[in-house]
Amino acid sequence: AANGHQVRVWSRQGSQTLEAVLKDVQIILSAISMIGVRDVASQVQSFPLSPEAIFVTATKGLDPETTCTPSQIWQTIFPNHAVVVLSGPNLSKEIQMELPAATVVASNIPTAAEVVQLVFSSHRFRVYTNPDPLGVELGGTLKNVIAIAAGVCDGLQLGTNAKAALVTRGLTEMVRIGNNWGAKTETFYGLSGLGDLLATCNSPLSRNYQVGYQLAGGKSLTEILANLQGTAEGVNTCRVLMQRAKQQNIAVPITEQVYRLLQGEITPGQALDELMLRDIKPEYNY
Numbered sequence: 001a002a003n004g005h006q007v008r009v010w011s012r013q014g015s016q017t018l019e020a021v022l023k024d025v026q027i028i029l030s031a032i033s034m035i036g037v038r039d040v041a042s043q044v045q046s047f048p049l050s051p052e053a054i055f056v057t058a059t060k061g062l063d064p065e066t067t068c069t070p071s072q073i074w075q076t077i078f079p080n081h082a083v084v085v086l087s088g089p090n091l092s093k094e095i096q097m098e099l100p101a102a103t104v105v106a107s108n109i110p111t112a113a114e115v116v117q118l119v120f121s122s123h124r125f126r127v128y129t130n131p132d133p134l135g136v137e138l139g140g141t142l143k144n145v146i147a148i149a150a151g152v153c154d155g156l157q158l159g160t161n162a163k164a165a166l167v168t169r170g171l172t173e174m175v176r177i178g179n180n181w182g183a184k185t186e187t188f189y190g191l192s193g194l195g196d197l198l199a200t201c202n203s204p205l206s207r208n209y210q211v212g213y214q215l216a217g218g219k220s221l222t223e224i225l226a227n228l229q230g231t232a233e234g235v236n237t238c239r240v241l242m243q244r245a246k247q248q249n250i251a252v253p254i255t256e257q258v259y260r261l262l263q264g265e266i267t268p269g270q271a272l273d274e275l276m277l278r279d280i281k282p283e284y285n286y
C-alpha cells in the first residue's frame with residue numbers, strides 16, 4: 001500500500017467476502033496460519049481469478065497431514081498460476097514500525113518473483129530474488145523449531161557460548177533436513193535461513209522464542225499457548241518434522257529434544273543433558 005498499490009485485505013473477522021476481495025486482483029498474498037492454508041486455498045478455488053494472478057505465500061509451517069509446505073499446497077490447487085514464496089527475517093512488529101528489513105522472494109517462475117520483488121520493494125523493505133523456493137520456504141519454517149530451543153537456552157541462562165553453539169548446530173540441522181528435501185545448501189546461509197534464524201533466536205518479539213523461554217521458566221505449553229499473541233508455528237512444525245525425520249532417517253537431535261520437551265516427556269534441563277552427552281563426532285562429514 002505504501003508503494004501506491006491498491007490493497008484489499010480479507011480475514012475471517014472482516015466484513016468483506018473472500019470472493020469480492022479477490023475480484024480482478026493481480027497478486028494474492030496469503031499470510032494465514034498453517035492450520036488454515038488448505039481450507040482457504042480450497043475456498044479460493046471456487047472463485048473466478050485473473051489467469052495471470054500470482055500467489056505469494058508468507059506462511060512458515062508444514063501441513064500435518066502431508067508434510068507439504070504452504071507453497072506446495074497452493075501450487076497443487078492452482079497448477080496454472082505462478083506461486084512465489086516470501087520469507088526472511090521479518091518480525092512483523094518491526095515492519096509495522098517501519099524499521100528497515102530485507103526479505104527473499106523465490107519461485108520456479110523467475111519473472112513472477114521479479115514482479116513481486118518490484119511490488120514489495122521500498123525504502124524500508126529490501127527484497128531479493130532467489131531461484132530455490134523450497135529452500136527459502138524451509139529456511140523460514142525450520143528455524144522456528146530452533147528458535148524454541150534458543151528461547152529455552154536463554155530462559156535457562158546458559159550463556160553466550162551455549163547459544164552460539166545451539167544456533168550454529170541448529171543451522172547444520174536445517175541444512176541436513178533441507179538437503180534431504182531437495183533444497184540447496186547455500187539458500188540456508190542467506191536471509192531466509194541464517195538471517196531469519198538470527199532474528200528469531202535473538203528476539204523476544206518472536207513467538208517461537210517466547211514458547212521456549214517460558215517453558216524454561218516452568219510454564220506448561222498449554223498455559224503458554226493460551227496467553228500467546230498469534231501463532232507459534234514451530235510447535236506444529238516440530239511434530240511434523242519428527243514424523244518426516246523418522247520416515248526419511250534424518251538425524252535431528254535438536255528437533256528431537258524440542259519435540260520431547262513440547263510433549264512434556266522431559267524437562268528443559270534433561271533436554272540440555274541429552275544434547276551435551278551425545279556421542280562425540282566430527283563437526284562435518286565431508
Ligand SMILES: NC(=O)c1ccc[n+]([C@@H]2O[C@H](COP(=O)([O-])OP(=O)(O)OC[C@H]3O[C@@H](n4cnc5c(N)ncnc54)[C@H](O)[C@@H]3O)[C@@H](O)[C@H]2O)c1
Pocket residue numbers: 011012031032033034035036037039040058059060061090091092093229230231233
Ligand atoms: N508475525 C511475523 O513476524 C511473521 C513474519 C513472517 C511470517 N509469518 C508467518 O505468517 C503466518 C501468520 O503469522 P501471523 O503473525 O500473522 O499470525 P497470527 O496468528 O497473528 O495470524 C494468523 C491469521 O490466520 C488466520 N487463520 C487461522 N486459521 C484460519 C482459517 N482456517 N481460515 C482463515 N484464516 C485463518 C487467523 O485468524 C489470523 O488472522 C505464520 O505462518 C507465520 O509464521 C509471521
Ligand SMILES: O=P(O)(O)OC[C@H](O)CO
Pocket residue numbers: 060088089090091092140144147196199200205206207208209231232233
Ligand atoms: O514470531 P515468530 O516466532 O513466528 O517469528 C516471526 C517471523 O517468522 C520472523 O521472521
